[in-house]
Amino acid sequence: MIRREFLGLGAGLLGAGLMGHRALAGDEKPVGDFPVRYSDAEWKRRLTGEQYYILRKAGTERAFTSPLLKEKRKGTFTCAGCALPVYRSADKYDSGTGWPSFTRAIPNAVATKTDLTLGMVRREVHCRRCGGHLGHVFSDGPPPTGTRHCINGDALGFVPATT
Structure with missing residues (x-):
């Protein structure tokens, strides 16, 4: 196979993957169009090193390291960057993945956007208010939605329910 054919084949496969992915990601929002914005220096000041790495640099914590993995109380999970409530404990489950x-x-x-890193097409999940990277959403979850929001614990805070 000559180089041009190889590149054409790769672009075709990538395009096909993106088209299928777009069908899942109807809620995409442009990166940078978020109400809460700080300079990079201010984000570094406000967040721990691990939070900054995940929320602002789209990093990932090591599997099975987050204390929130075992959080079983009723309450709300918030964005660690801006405290926006993002997930409910009633929607949390043990996927066995380590996050x-x-x-x-x-x-x-x-909000979500297409993520093409690591040689695959994924839906990256962001806080809609500050744009912080939370994790990814996959289509292999349980009912009722069939989706698995695989979220970094260090990108979250937890507020226990009061009743």
């Missing part, structure tokens, strides 16, 4: 997993986000709490 807190949810069947859905709180309505209008997150």
Whole structure:
């Protein structure tokens, strides 16, 4: 196969993957178009090193390291960057993946975008208010949604329910 054919084949496969992915990602929002914005220096001041790495640089914590993985109390999971409520404990489940997993986000709490890193097409989940990277959403979750929001625990805070 000559180089041009190889590149054409790769672009075709990538385009096909993106088209299928776009069908899942109807809630995409342009990166940078978020109400809460700070300079990079201010984000570094406000966040821990691990939070900054995940929320602002789209990093990932090591599997099975987040205390929120075992959080079983009723309450709300918030964005660690801006405290926006993003997930409910009622939607959390043990996916066995090593990251807190949810069947859905709180309505209008997150935005998604296509992520082409690591040689695959994924839906990256962001806080809709500050744009912080939370994790990814996959289509292999349980009912009722069939989705698995695989979220970095260090990108979240937790507020226990008061009743």
